[in-house]
Amino acid sequence: MLSMLPILVEITWKQWRRHRLRTLLTLLGIALGVSVLFAVRTANLTLLASLNVTIEKLAGKATLQIVGNEGGFPESVWETVKDTPGVYVAQPVIEVLGSTAYEDGGNLMIVGVDMLGDRELREYQFDEEGSEIADPLIALAQPDSILISRTFAERHQLKDGDKLPLYTAHGKKDFIVRGIFKPAGIGEVFDGQIAVMDVFNAQFIFGRGRNIDRIDLMNDKEVTVDELQKRLRERLPAGLDVTRPAARGQGIENAISAMSIGMTVASFIALLVGVFIIFNTFSISVNQRWKEIGILRALGVERGKVQGMFLLEAMLMGVVGSLIGVALGxxxxxxxxxxxxEIAAKVFSYVATQQPPVFRFDYALTSFVIGVAASVVGAVFPALAASRLNPILALHNIETRQRENVLGKGRIVAGVLLVMLGLGLIRFGPMRVGINFQFSYALLMLLGLIILLPKLSELTARVLRPVMDRLFGSVGVIAVDTMIQAPRRTSATVGALMIGLMFVFSMGAYVRSYQQTVSRWMDRMINSDLLISTSEMARSRTYHFSPELSGRIATLPGVISLENARILFVPYAGDSIGLVSLEMEGWFARVNDVVEDADAGVAREKMIAGDGILASRNFASRYGLKVGDSIRLETPTEPFERPIVGLLEDYTSEKGSIFMDRALYIKFWNDNAVDMIEVNLKPGVDAGTVKREIERLVKGEHRAFVYTNSEYKRWVMNLIDGFFVLNYMQMAIAIIIASLGIINCLLISVSERKRELGVLRAIGGLRSQIGRMIMLEAACIAIVGLVVGALAGILNTYFMVRTAATMIGGFIIPFRFPFEMVLIVLPVVLVISLAAAWWPARKAVRMPVIEAIGYE
Amino acid sequence: MIRLEKVSRDYGENKVVHALDHVDFEVSRGERVAVMGPSGSGKSTILNLVCGLDDPTAGKVIVDGVNLAALDDDARTRLRREKIGMIFQTFNLLPTMSAIENVSLPLRLNGLSKKEAELRAGAMLERVRLGSRLDHRPDEVSGGERQRIAIARALIFSPPVLLADEPTGNLDSSTGEEILALLDDLHRELNTTMLMVTHNEEAAAHCDRILRLRDGRVVGLTGAALPAGEGR
Structure with missing residues (x-):
């Protein structure tokens, strides 16, 4: 093979030069697939780096950090830490993602530190010029003081002594700017949207009681970090973690894992479409180079080398395409x-400090290798077909080309079996067998569908035939017949479309199913008349209401009762689960039939008495728990242990969630903050009127989002859309790649059929008929692609709502396939296909007939 | 039926190649003329001009009284479809279509329903003695049978003109003889005017006259020994 390498490369190069557009489109297909893969991995890594930069900058010189759960932990822990031998300096910290009360809103990261000791840990480079304050950190002792970054100051034209209005737990408050620090060190965090205030002021202002979020510390030189970590762990109460700042990134990585996995899977789908483009290109290339292969074989090139030549070509294409893909990615x-x-900030309240994309050589190399491998995989079957060509037949004319053997019974049986096996595993397969194994269920189905594709395309085309006859007459029929008669060519084109549409449909179906499930869940759980939330994302990790606000709302006319809810994430079994605490008596009075697997009456009594908890179904299934089992949580006070008295459907967290009475939560977590107020109105009272009343009450004081019941439900649906926004982007990319596939396939198809089309013209086919035929064929391909794409979408939706949803989200979502979506997508796909066919059709129409007929 | 008046056809811009140089000749209705000459003498160019696939650089090509220069592309295509049958050396059948589908194709392009088109195509295939091969694809039949399918397709409209480009060029001598005999039979039956490009003197002997070309010029036009319709 090596001795023949130069000549085989030369032949390949000549082919590329001769079919420049085809080569370009194929390369683009691979490049886009690889770019999405690399972009998602790089973006993921960059996001983690950006989040880590936030942690590092905020941590300053701290070698260890003590963190609790979201509610924080008592400041008394600080004393214990300071007294631990080996601690050089320890500083309490509160971190709040707050909101300014400016017209344009905007988040501001507010860090509460102890002004006296913090400069030993963190670097604050203050602007000396124009500052009248000798030491801005000392100035923070005044309760209305705040320090801001120069970036933020410039953005809002603030200078020393100016007022900065902020929403606090006690309403809107004006703070006085008493120092501006440079955009370096801590000033770089969150792109400069950062402010510093006294930690004890922050405790009060943001309703933290006597709790703090974190202690940052440095070790004495005599003690190693590991040793000090060990000492602190022994001394501190359970539920507090002593960790190196860098290790906190892992926790964040876990928290955003659902988002990352979803996108990685989607990026592989994009690559799969690329594989189809390669398959298609090579299938047709083999057909086009039929004679060349015959000549090579006749000249003594062995089967293996013919196969090798095509694989080498695919590899070269993979190399070039993947290099472009990595750069593009x-x-x-x-x-x-x-x-x-943005999603991390909105959904998870994690603040990123924008970093340039991280270039990881190993990621680039992996994406590159995957791209090359995908290209080679795409070319395996066409290369095999090329090597099996009979040289005598190959040297004959086009009429001698053998019938495409892709509709054999063996293939159909194999395809059906693979699909059935995939479905069976999804339905009956064990849940705890590992993510890679579970993804193989979907791959089995997909493989089965790919094998069945020629038959499915043929069947759909046969159904389409009379319709085309009726609508477009003989040209329409010839267009369909051309598809039927070349199942391999058709299915290669349809395949690229199928994969793209499968992704679109199943993603759409998944989002729709998820929305419907959440909607049904909300009908049972969210039935208060008004809901008031701290954040546009249902809850904020750092900004809360004080109970005093609910007290004032309760006195408004028309309000009959309200419940305060605190929603946070707490550590459990090495992970982080949702904890929802609310006033159970009121909650039970209004929710509909939410308790499952237990007597609702008994569960209610125990919950109100604080003798138990309700666990979400995904929590129970994730940790293998049932009603009666106890769960133990570490809290800032003492270990919490209660039995599960019932299960319920809940979508607060993909890791699972538990519900408990608010009094019980306050007792153990020492935290009376409120994230959401659910207001019940007297019968006949207009929710809109009370909403306006509440808005008037909070205006200028609190950053609060007031919703009526239906507004809230709509808003939750929009949130879900927001979460899936990246997936929508990937859907768009999948469609672009599939469109590229169609253009590529049609171009190749026209080029391959140059002689056929020439013959059609020679025997009396008008230019307009040929053009129309190509366009109609593209339309038929679009329709067939849509039908098989919908079928693949249905199968993949089943996988997503059962296996993927359980795997990623811990939920089983009822299967709903939005058939109307198929109808909505139809004109889009038709337009794309017709647009894709325009150039090939034009090319076909303009083709000189004499040259086409003489074409070999 | 076919008349070429001072027809020239040049190719290329810098180095001009004169494929045809002031060619004059006429073929009467029902007459069969063989066009012979070495490679590059302009034989195929004459066929391309007559069927309207190519335009002369100078002169007139008249088929059935119509000057092709006066027709636009669509009109020429219709003329080709309805009045001119074409047979090629390489058959030029569509490999994915069966015999009957190949033969019915011109009818379907003319708007006939598939059923009706295939009914007529079946009858035509019967006439070329391929009644048992209707559903066979080109790769499933012999070379001679492929050419018979091509002939059936060329004659499906019963065109007054048949253009044949080396119809036996790809066939062995006995199969070639069979095809020529078939063309003789069909000529007797339909009285088609035929222009046949060939290298083969035996094939040419089936025609009434032989037009000899060299370097794009007519170097001889021999009259037939037998009257039109009496093929040998």
């Missing part, structure tokens, strides 16, 4: 990271 990663960091 790096650029795409910038945009993807922005979207991801």
């Amino acid at each position: 790096y650029i795409l990663a910038i945009g993807a990271e922005r979207v991801m960091s």
